[in-house]
Amino acid sequence: MLKAFRHLLDTFLDIDPTHSAAEAEQALRLATAVLLVEVMRADQNHSAAERQAVIRALSDRFVLPPASVDDLMALAQDTARTANDFHAFTSRVNDRLTHPQKIELVESLWHVAYADAHLDAHENHVISKIAGLLHVTHGEYIAAKMRAKADALPQDAAPAGTRLQNNPI
Numbered sequence: 001m002l003k004a005f006r007h008l009l010d011t012f013l014d015i016d017p018t019h020s021a022a023e024a025e026q027a028l029r030l031a032t033a034v035l036l037v038e039v040m041r042a043d044q045n046h047s048a049a050e051r052q053a054v055i056r057a058l059s060d061r062f063v064l065p066p067a068s069v070d071d072l073m074a075l076a077q078d079t080a081r082t083a084n085d086f087h088a089f090t091s092r093v094n095d096r097l098t099h100p101q102k103i104e105l106v107e108s109l110w111h112v113a114y115a116d117a118h119l120d121a122h123e124n125h126v127i128s129k130i131a132g133l134l135h136v137t138h139g140e141y142i143a144a145k146m147r148a149k150a151d152a153l154p155q156d157a158a159p160a161g162t163r164l165q166n167n168p169i
Contacts, residue, residue, distance in 0.1 A: 024096065029062055031092035032105065033076030034083065035130055039112045041080060042122040053115035057108040090133035102134045103144055110148030117152065 036054045040046050051073075058069050083089070093102060109130060113123040131141040 027092050028096045029058075029064075029072055030076060030079065031089040032061060033058055033072050034080050034089045035086065035093070035105070036109060036112055037073070037076045037080045038083075038086065038130070039109045039123055039126050042126040043113075043116070043118075043120040044122075045116075047116040049115040049117075050112055053112040057111060061105075061108070086130055086133055090130060093134060099135070102136055103140050106131045106134065106136050106141060107144035107148050110145050111151065114148050114152035 033054070036057055040050045040054055043050065055069055055073060058064070058072060059066075062069075062072075064072065093105065097105065106127065109127045113119055113127060127145075128141070131144075136144075
């Protein structure tokens with residue numbers, strides 16, 4: 001499975017109309033995984049909770065067995081380490097997802113950022129940049145952030161004025 005993803009990575013930037021639907025789907029999976037991993041990497045202290053949030057987002061978004069999710073996660077981490085920018089990944093997402101699906105992806109990015117109950121300024125910046133490249137409006141971006149933040153609060157959370165530990169972003 002990792003070999004198949006490696007092949008996909010080698011051809012990721014090659015836009016070829018002869019690529020099959022399966023290859024296009026694999027490229028979308030990798031692009032999505034890299035964007036999620038980039039949010040995890042933005043925080044200098046990647047926690048196990050953030051890693052689990054990435055895995056959960058990939059499992060929820062794509063129907064893959066756990067071993068395939070692990071392979072995708074490993075490839076995404078390798079790809080993220082060597083990527084120069086987000087454009088190749090957001091372009092793939094823009095080509096394949098509807099606007100509501102892109103908003104859902106931005107919300108998933110926020111879920112990763114909030115997974116450790118601490119929002120880092122770098123995470124905020126990365127998500128803002130990705131949302132812009134996905135053509136998600138500021139209002140949609142903020143609404144996705146608020147939904148993810150509400151989901152991150154424990155069910156027995158303190159009154160509405162209580163905030164997660166974060167920078168005033």
